Amino acid sequence: MKKIRFLLTAIALVGPASAFAADATLNFSGTIILPTCTVNSDSVKQDIDLKSIKITDFTATTANPTSFKIDLENCVAGTNVSMTVNGTTDTVASVLKNTGDAAKVGVQLLKAASVGDTTGTPITLGSALALGVVDATNKMTIPMVAQFYKLGTMTAGAVAATATVNFTYN
Numbered sequence: 001m002k003k004i005r006f007l008l009t010a011i012a013l014v015g016p017a018s019a020f021a022a023d024a025t026l027n028f029s030g031t032i033i034l035p036t037c038t039v040n041s042d043s044v045k046q047d048i049d050l051k052s053i054k055i056t057d058f059t060a061t062t063a064n065p066t067s068f069k070i071d072l073e074n075c076v077a078g079t080n081v082s083m084t085v086n087g088t089t090d091t092v093a094s095v096l097k098n099t100g101d102a103a104k105v106g107v108q109l110l111k112a113a114s115v116g117d118t119t120g121t122p123i124t125l126g127s128a129l130a131l132g133v134v135d136a137t138n139k140m141t142i143p144m145v146a147q148f149y150k151l152g153t154m155t156a157g158a159v160a161a162t163a164t165v166n167f168t169y170n
Contacts, residue, residue, distance in 0.1 A: 035076035087163035094122035100158030
């Protein structure tokens with residue numbers, strides 16, 4: 001009888017163990033995003049006119065440098081901005097292939113130091129170019145230059161090229 005009482009007491013102490021059941025389930029989600037900028041509407045689509053030049057006046061490898069710019073706005077100050085220019089490359093990495101009927105000439109793109117400059121550093125197509133950090137104005141202006149680039153013995157005709165620009169931020 002003692003054994004039964006001891007056994008019942010042990011079962012009573014161990015038996016009604018607490019059962020835990022989930023009364024609520026909490027799921028969490030969110031997204032961490034990089035700060036971005038908005039390309040100013042005047043910069044989104046631009047037609048840059050390199051004007052005309054006679055073959056006989058084309059005395060160097062490049063001619064008719066033309067300044068233009070791309071303006072970014074609504075940026076977050078302190079954001080690092082990079083730019084990648086894409087287009088069909090000719091035989092030189094910074095020269096867009098001419099889709100017009102002139103031969104042995106393309107359009108070269110340069111990153112200028114200041115707005116209005118007609119010189120700069122050639123932009124390698126398809127490669128990211130670090131532009132710097134957005135300042136407290138929350139804007140950034142990218143000064144650029146486009147120019148004819150002689151690739152050999154040219155023939156007269158139209159010159160046309162197209163490029164797209166993509167920005168990355170971090």
